Amino acid sequence: MTVFFWMKFQVHILGCGSALPTLLRNQSGQIININESEYMIDCGEGTQLMMRKLKKRFQKIATIFISHLHGDHYYGLMGYLSTLHLLGREKEMKIFAPKGLKEIIEVHQKHSNSYFRFPLTIIELESPRSELIYEDKKVNVYTVPLKHKIYCNGFLFKEKQRDRNILPEKIKEYSIPLIEIKNIKKGDDFKLPNGQIIKNSELTKDAPSPKSYAYCSDTSFNPDNANLLNGVNALYHEATFLEKDKDRAVYTKHSTAKEAGQMAKLVNAEKLIIGHFSARYTEFDALIDEAKSVFPSTIAAEDGITIEL
């Protein structure tokens, strides 16, 4: 019965390369799985093919977050949406994206004389400040203002506090009926048929602490987000360049691996995941070493891997 205590917070890396896709690292795309609710972040070209490779369920996703309108972060979106249509989707898809995506989709549809059979809701973002943009039972999602060549947001997924975990052996011991379980998980005591009160503390234990995940790509080093991201369990931060190519990082408004490490340190992250490496690098050890020199708990993203928070 350990399933009662089981919780899932996974980051599936579909693509973690930069603008120039390679056979090793495709353009940006991630799926976040929070206890079987799935959310997509960015959707570079080829994202749907990666989903097929990883046997991800196409229709499971109901919300997509697009960081910015550089092609390597959204060129796979029209194809993915078209596939959902062809597969018969009926449920709504919600997309959060910078202003402009609606026009892009409309122009495609105008010239292909096509439509989506499912309701598509696009929420266009324009604010330069962090906002709570999405909420459901499991999670709050905030924008993370990034500093890039065009308007760009990262996303902070903050899991909500879960209900208390009821102890299975106590259900059996006190023959607790199903109908009472929900309230006990919310914190209620339980009254036995003979009137005796069993304290909630005897019946339950704390749920695991809620977790948080931040996606920061593409951006220059941006210490303004220190408070917003403080204590995040995992920070995905772009590390397009090495320090030796810092001039390119400055010019293109990207970060170096060292800066990614500095950001993780600054926000007291538990874990740093670096990605969005420039196609100029074919060996990634130097990038990882550079980030680790500042923040030891660093891993490198790879297409197809799953990171458990």
Added chain:
Amino acid sequence: MTVFFWMKFQVHILGCGSALPTLLRNQSGQIININESEYMIDCGEGTQLMMRKLKKRFQKIATIFISHLHGDHYYGLMGYLSTLHLLGREKEMKIFAPKGLKEIIEVHQKHSNSYFRFPLTIIELESPRSELIYEDKKVNVYTVPLKHKIYCNGFLFKEKQRDRNILPEKIKEYSIPLIEIKNIKKGDDFKLPNGQIIKNSELTKDAPSPKSYAYCSDTSFNPDNANLLNGVNALYHEATFLEKDKDRAVYTKHSTAKEAGQMAKLVNAEKLIIGHFSARYTEFDALIDEAKSVFPSTIAAEDGITIEL
């Protein structure tokens, strides 16, 4: 010295699936190689990744032909063009496509605040009749009017008659200087220093007959093209459905494998290549058998294969 008689006319299949990409068959894309000049036909999502897999040279292509503006035939185009830009391309790219592509590209560029460093010329097609749209030293390209849900062209590549092949042993025998070779290949006789005339027929042999290739996707069976395509060496014709699903073919304005065979027979093609199979079929034998029952010289396209004409 057999290189003198060598000629190349290759069709590289980058993707030959239909709208729903699968791991076996990606969306439409082909590269035609005529004696080392390369042309792209259609550019579905993932085309550039397939080019990487096949080690095709990204910058070699100077002309792209887009059949129609359904996403599975052009969603990879923006990504491919962006990659060319990032790789430093300076030479012109020419694209022939239905009216609308220009607006699509402009909207993308507006919202990404980006541009291509190379000159991009888009020639938008609107005519319902076959036209000669492109010509260079090696080939003429004509549109092939197709019958689909939206305006759609196939493309007929007709190689030009090549110069005569000069016989290497005669160059040696008569010590023919390099400067004379071009004229001899055009049909001139050669005059020896002593005034003796060597007839062209002794010095050369006929070049191989020019070849032709037609790409017809997406379309219903369209006998109106019988004259235009008569005698084509290879016909690529879509075969989205089996006859048992003919109602879907009619409704979606696609062809069955049998109709592809009928078209090849009607135009006296030398070879039929069928593709654009619906993702509903996981075994392709039935499609091939159906086309072969009408036109025996049929092969099925597969992603990654090269067909020599």
